[in-house]
Amino acid sequence: xxxxxxxxxxxxxRLEGVLAWFEAAAPDVAVLQEIxxxxxxxxxxxxERLGYNVAVHGQKTYNGVALLSKSPLEDVRRGxxxxxxxxxxxxxxxxxxxxxxxxxxxxxxxxxxxxxxLGTDKFAYKLAWMKRLQAHAQALLTYExxxxxxxxxxxxxxxxxxxxxxxxxxxxxxxxESRGAFRALKNLxxxxxxxxxxxxxxxxxxxxxxxxxWPRNNGIRIDHLLLSPQAADRLNGVTIHRDVxxxxxxxxxxxxxxxxxx
DNA sequence: ATGCCGGGTGGAACCCGA
Numbered sequence: 687x688x689x690x691x692x693x694x695x696x697x698x699x700r701l702e703g704v705l706a707w708f709e710a711a712a713p714d715v716a717v718l719q720e721i722x723x724x725x726x727x728x729x730x731x732x733x734e735r736l737g738y739n740v741a742v743h744g745q746k747t748y749n750g751v752a753l754l755s756k757s758p759l760e761d762v763r764r765g766x767x768x769x770x771x772x773x774x775x776x777x778x779x780x781x782x783x784x785x786x787x788x789x790x791x792x793x794x795x796x797x798x799x800x801x802x803x804l805g806t807d808k809f810a811y812k813l814a815w816m817k818r819l820q821a822h823a824q825a826l827l828t829y830e831x832x833x834x835x836x837x838x839x840x841x842x843x844x845x846x847x848x849x850x851x852x853x854x855x856x857x858x859x860x861x862x863e864s865r866g867a868f869r870a871l872k873n874l875x876x877x878x879x880x881x882x883x884x885x886x887x888x889x890x891x892x893x894x895x896x897x898x899x900w901p902r903n904n905g906i907r908i909d910h911l912l913l914s915p916q917a918a919d920r921l922n923g924v925t926i927h928r929d930v931x932x933x934x935x936x937x938x939x940x941x942x943x944x945x946x947x948x
Numbered sequence: 949a950t951g952c953c954g955g956g957t958g959g960a961a962c963c964c965g966a
Contacts, residue, residue, distance in 0.1 A: 695965085696955055720965085722956065747956055748964070800966055803950060840966070856950080859966060894966070895953035906966080938954085938966085 687787060687948040690716040691795065691836035691909055693892075693939035697721040697752070700937055701729055707930060708736055713943055714756050715785055717795025719838045721750035728752060745778040751795045751837070752781065759783040761792075766818045767825075779815070789832060789948045791917065796837035801858030809858050812840070816867040824874050826914075832948060833914035835876065838939065840908055841868040843878070846887035847907035859908060876912040879944045883924040892939045893931055900931055911944045920947040 690713035694700045697718060708716070716738075721728060725744045733740050737756050743764040744750040753759065763782040765775065782794040796819065801812030819835075826833055842848045842860045854860040872878060880889055890905025899905065913921060922945040930940045 699955060720955095800964085802966065842966095853949095854966090857966070892966075894951090897949070897952055899953095908966080935954095 687714045687791065688943050688945050689713060689791075689793060689834055689836065689911070690941050690943045691719070691838070691911060692716065692941040693719040693797070693838040693909060693937060695720050695722070695937040695939065697728060698723055700935070701732065703933060703935060705732055705736070707927070707941065708733070711927065711941065711943065715793055716754045717781070717793065717836050718752040718754070719750075719795065719797035721752055722747060723750060741781060741783055743778045743781045745776070749778045749797055751778060751797050753783055753793065753795050755783070755785050755793075758786045760786055766815070766822055769818055769821055787948055791832040791834060791946070791948055792826065792829070794826075794833075794835045794837075796835060796839065798838060798840045800840050801864065804856065804858055804861065809861075812858060813863055813867060816864070816871070820867070820871050820874065823871060823876065827875055830916060831914065832917040832920065832946070834911055834917055834944065834946075836911040836944070838908060839868065839910045841865060841910075842906050842908055843868055843910075847889070849888070849890065849904045849906070854906070859906065872912065875915060877915070877918040877921075879911040879913050879918070879921060880907070880924045880926075880942070882913075882918060883921055883944075889926055890928070891926060891942055895938055909939055909942050911942060913944075917946055921945075922947055
């Protein structure tokens with residue numbers, strides 16, 4: 687079973703290229719981030735024609751996530767639980783479902799907050815969101831089942847994951863607090879699929895639109911798939927579809943696909 | 949290069965992304 691994650695930077699602006707990629711790559715499951723539309727504006731029928739079941743957690747203008755699967759979706763959750771009662775969150779950044787394959791797998795799609803600039807409520811929101819994610823991941827891990835938490839984490843885990851580390855020292859994606867929270871998440875018992883399957887430096891998944899970042903390969907690795915032990919034990923490989931970045935009207939992120947023996 | 953590009957909104961200029 688192949689499970690993909692892709693920040694598409696507006697599903698409707700990107701639809702033609704996204705559908706072409708889905709026809710060619712044909713992942714069994716995919717999570718999309720930054721769809722930038724409400725549920726009713728998501729091109730559900732176009733994906734259904736390709737054989738996908740569709741679950742959407744959208745919002746107007748910003749954020750928005752979707753989960754697609756050729757097998758039926760069960761137990762769909764939209765939004766992370768709150769750690770403290772009474773908290774509110776109007777940003778659509780989390781979707782989760784159980785894929786009813788012969789061996790079921792729970793797949794979560796996340797669009798983790800960017801957090802820039804530092805010293806603002808945006809960075810505090812990022813760290814608070816990561817705490818909520820950690821609490822929920824800890825709960826899910828108690829099920830001891832195949833689990834994949836995939837998406838745009840907006841965290842550069844290590845210096846090997848960035849072409850020009852010095853340029854990112856003041857950025858929320860490369861702060862010790864952000865990297866520490868990502869490590870804490872992994873320390874619950876989750877495995878970074880790319881690091882287990884490959885681990886080569888420079889496995890970038892994002893290149894800025896500006897300043898010739900793509901032709902200069904000035905990239906960062908921020909799109910990750912974290913696996914529970916039951917999923918990691920079935921890991922066949924990970925593929926970063928970096929060529930997609932060079933196509934017409936690309937997203938600034940490329941798809942990352944994990945292959946699990948499920 | 950704390951916005952050079954690019955998308956969305958709304959109908960110009962501004963918010964947001966990483």
